[in-house]
Amino acid sequence: MRFRISRPSSPSAPLPREESPIPAPAAAAPPAAEAPLSDHEIALIRASVAVVEPLAQEMTVYFYAILFARYPEVRPMFPPGMDAQRGRLLRALLRIVDLVDDTEGLVRFCGHLGRDHRKFGTLAAHFPAVGECLLAALARYAGPAWNQDIAAAWTKAYGAIAQVMISAAEEDEAVRPAVWPATVVHRLSRGHGIAEITVRPHIPYEYAAGQYVSVETPWWPKQWRYYSPANAPREDGTLTFHVRAVPGGTVSDALVHRAAVGDVLHLGAPMGDMVLDAAVHSDLLCVAGGTGLAPIRALIEEVARRGGRHQVDLFLGARTGAELYGVDDMLRMAQRHHWLTLRGAVSHEHVPGIRGSLPQVLAEYGPWYQHDVFLSGPASMVVSATETLTLHGTLPDHIHHDPFETPVLSAR
The missing domain is CATH 1.10.490.10 (Globins)
Incomplete structure (x- = not known):
């Protein structure tokens, strides 16, 4: 296929993102609309x-x-x-x-x-x-x-x-601002270097569960990092981010250790197409590693908002039991919703329950070829899980995840 100029596709389905300006095209005038690259x-x-x-x-x-x-x-x-x-x-x-x-x-x-x-x-x-x-x-x-x-x-x-x-x-x-100011209205430490930050945008902020958002802090101007809201859209307009402080991560460290109620952050436009409307099956497989749970949690909330029209199998993974982040919240959700099944897997510690990496566990509990799959977590996990799933018959078009430059895959 050759590159031919056309109008941009819908803003609701972007591909991978960059967090700062990158070189744009050359000085020459744009070519005619019908001149493809040979x-x-x-x-x-x-x-x-x-x-x-x-x-x-x-x-x-x-x-x-x-x-x-x-x-x-x-x-x-x-x-x-x-x-x-x-x-x-x-x-x-x-x-x-x-x-x-x-x-x-x-x-x-x-x-x-x-x-x-x-x-x-x-x-x-x-x-x-x-x-x-x-x-x-x-x-x-x-x-x-x-x-x-x-x-x-x-x-x-x-x-x-x-x-x-x-x-x-x-x-x-023509349809929306470039930046949304948002005030921190709640902050909660989750332990293990993770903080739950809830913000209220000053003007309405429309997004879909599963999308990600770029965030700028007042302490590091012009440094934007991507995080996924951990909630489906709420009536009060607030968004909650689960942020892990990572070594050398200026923005994540500021959000975890400096952000307080009353501070004003800036949000960029929502992005990403890991959304519920991308699913073609009624059965969903959701897989989360670490703070990759945030967009998965938002998707599950969205399923509940729509009346539980999907059956959801959720797998949470971590190296140790202590790092099995958010499991208590998801257990409570599973108790409230009959259509949600939860399993946790630990790869580097002998504890009661399932032991092994998420890709190994998925292979054991599959096949999943009649499911839409939503993956979120470290890039290595996403790549390995994708390979395992496709090997066992899941079509690549039915596997959804963030680009590898975004929130839970590469957050600093």
């Missing part, structure tokens, strides 16, 4: 990325250095510390290259980026400058492998991407 141009783009990938860290340092030197007006859009941002740039770039021959996926991903970048103050006028510096960095680190044909292919592709991102941002601006 197979040859796609091959040139992928070959050039293969050349620069071993030098990716150095390339991203160079990119930001020339961007800030040539266009200092964009520097305030970024956080003071750039280490994490450089990694996000690389992952976004690789994701774009991976999707370059997938029209629907690429348009959806770039539409997501365009909408999400509104919270940084990104304007259409920024795109040419950032794209110019990205191509300069690619050319420098590709060395002799860079030529006019490769430059033309990148310019064409990123011009197209700019068109999608700008259109998506403009459409989003």
Whole structure:
């Protein structure tokens, strides 16, 4: 399939997300709507990325250095510390290259980026400058492998991407704000470095159970991290986040150890398509590891709100019994709802009950090929569980999880 320009898909179904601004398309004007990338141009783009990938860290340092030197007006859009941002740039770039021959996926991903970048103050006028510096960095680190044909292919592709991102941002601006202030109204320590933070947005905040939200704290301006609300939408409009403080995690540490009632956070637009409406079966398998329980809990609340029209098998996993987070809450929910079955699994401790990793336990209790599956937890668990489920007959289209750059998969 070749990449052909089209209007962005619905904002309700974005693909993976980046938490800070990334280079946008090149300075050249966007190509005509009917000008797809050829197979040859796609091959040139992928070959050039293969050349620069071993030098990716150095390339991203160079990119930001020339961007800030040539266009200092964009520097305030970024956080003071750039280490994490450089990694996000690389992952976004690789994701774009991976999707370059997938029209629907690429348009959806770039539409997501365009909408999400509104919270940084990104304007259409920024795109040419950032794209110019990205191509300069690619050319420098590709060395002799860079030529006019490769430059033309990148310019064409990123011009197209700019068109999608700008259109998506403009459409989003017409229907909702870029940022929602939200006051902390409740805080509860859950132990093991986890805090339950409840906020009330100052203006209505619409989201679906299972989606994730970017959060900015007053202590680390311009540093956004993603967390999943642990509740389905409530009448009072509040959202509850379960945040684990992780080593080196500036935002998570601030939320767990500094946030107090009355503090004002900022929320970005809700994202993600791990939502109940994605299910095609009436039987659901929900699998949560650690604070990955948050979006799963929200989905189960949503099933209850809809009258329990699904049968839900819930598996919670942890290394030790003490780390089996949230099990008491879910037991109470299982007692209230006949359609919910709960099982807990511990992998590194001999305790009463099920022992083993979540993928091992899923294989033992399956098959699950007649279920929609919702996975949330560490990336290694999600990958392994997906492999186990597909091996035993579950169709990939029926397995739903967050992208690997988001809340419970990579929260700092």
